[in-house]
Amino acid sequence: MSEATKQAVRPLVDTAESRRPIGLLFVAIPVFLVIWLVIWPAINAISRTVWRKDKSGEMGFDLSSYAFFFSDSYSLDNLSITLWTTLVCAILLLMICLPIALYLRFSRGRLAAYVQALAIFPMFVPSIILAFAFIRVLGPNGMVDILFNAVDLPKIRTPYLTPWGPVIGLVWDNIPLTVLILLAGLGSVANQSIEAARDVGANAVQVFWHIILPRISNSILVALSFSVLGIFSSFTLPYLLGPASPEMLGPFMQRTLREVQDPVGAMTQAVIAFGFCIVFGLFYVRSVARSREK
Secondary structure (H helix, E strand, O other), X not given: OOHHHHHHHOOOOOOHHHHHHHHHHHHHHHHHHHHHHHHHHHHHHHHHHHEEEOOOOOEEEOOHHHHHHHHOHHHHHHHHHHHHHHHHHHHHHHHHHHHHHHHHHHOOOHHHHHHHHHHHHHHHOOHHHHHHHXXXXXXXXXXXXXXXXXOOOOOOOOOOOOOHHHHHHHHHXXXXXXXXXXXXXXXXXXXXHHHHHHHOOOOHHHHHHHHHHHHHHHHHHHHHHHHHHHHHOXXXXXXXXXXXXXXXXXXXXXXXHHXXXXXXXXXXXXXXXXXXXXXXXXXXXXXXXXXXXX
């Protein structure tokens, strides 16, 4: 083989050793941002809530802020309404988005394109605009009340400033991401598998339960994990649409810090919220690990 031929077939990167510094350089930037913006604030908040000054001014281990949170009925009510809202939103998102994703996966034509555009549209609407649109439509003396009054119907009981207000807003706000993740998971379902099941006499329910659902179970866990993490830590929609008492943890933390002027209490609430989010995040990590094993 001539020298020119050797140079022509020579790879751009010779060995794994020469590739390693480039790969580490690409990974270093996002890892640094995660450590700086997520891990370090979390460690700092935990340390400042468990290592505090006592009455004599000496630093020591102290869990009094956590003891107060879990013994205070108002704080527990806020935690309960946050968990309730998160659970209800997750169930409603699955009930709404899974049929939409199934329709978009197995449908063609102009109507499917319109449905997909409507499903993704909330992604481009800021939360604060959504909140004020919700108030103008479903709030007291809103558009629905005006239309009902025009046909001599009684006013509806508005969900505004009730626990259902944030539920409606958060579900509408999280539909695009959930639909896109489920639609990506449905892409792994081969049409040949469905046609083969139909050839042996399987109906639509059997095809969904035995063919489609096992293939998209990881995608469902990923979609619900992302939605739950966003809902649990949400602030704008619960603040504008939810009740003043009990309130979700997002508005509760802001009020504790700004109005009550209790930074340690606010950090304690943030650490507790962070702990719940870690539990929810484990489902995402587990689903990713299972998908890689397959």
